Amino acid sequence: MSNAPKSDAPPQAAENGSAATGDAGQTPQEQPSLRILGQYLKDLSFENPNAPQSLSQEGQPDIGISVNVNARPLAANDFEVELHLEAKATAQDKVAFAAEIIYAGTFRLENFPQQLLHPAVLIECPRLLFPFARQILADATRNGGFPPLLLDPIDFAAMYQRRMQQQTVGQA
Numbered sequence: 538m539s540n541a542p543k544s545d546a547p548p549q550a551a552e553n554g555s556a557a558t559g560d561a562g563q564t565p566q567e568q569p570s571l572r573i574l575g576q577y578l579k580d581l582s583f584e585n586p587n588a589p590q591s592l593s594q595e596g597q598p599d600i601g602i603s604v605n606v607n608a609r610p611l612a613a614n615d616f617e618v619e620l621h622l623e624a625k626a627t628a629q630d631k632v633a634f635a636a637e638i639i640y641a642g643t644f645r646l647e648n649f650p651q652q653l654l655h656p657a658v659l660i661e662c663p664r665l666l667f668p669f670a671r672q673i674l675a676d677a678t679r680n681g682g683f684p685p686l687l688l689d690p691i692d693f694a695a696m697y698q699r700r701m702q703q704q705t706v707g708q709a
Contacts, residue, residue: 569649576642583677584635591633592682598628606663618662640670660693
């Protein structure tokens with residue numbers, strides 16, 4: 538019987554970034570680990586083709602948003618993940634602005650079961666990149682003379698599921 542005090546505190550982060558759970562059955566080296574090695578702006582384009590007239594238009598423009606995620610392996614456990622955001626605003630059948638951003642990161646995923654590796658790369662990695670890409674897009678639209686375009690959070694899990702269903706249908 539131990540006299541050690543019991544704690545309801547959450548698990549403490551270990552030095553390698555994984556949570557120390559106190560489970561003697563798994564060492565930190567065996568637990569899945571996802572690390573960001575770097576993140577960077579790969580491409581940024583902002584067009585304001587009808588300025589200055591587009592800056593003084595009345596009413597809200599129609600804004601179309603497109604989101605895509607691509608990934609490629611760099612090494613056995615390293616991946617580059619690209620988050621591609623496109624926004625196009627039109628008012629009175631004229632383009633008010635068009636913005637495109639590719640924000641990317643390099644990630645190291647270790648000890649992931651094979652069936653979880655693909656979803657982790659295409660769901661969790663872009664989820665980590667999104668806040669930074671969102672801010673860059675908001676700054677670009679604001680710097681272009683428009684109110685900042687603040688994207689709603691994106692459900693990358695649902696996006697991944699749709700993509701897998703499309704591939705399944707395409708293979709049938």
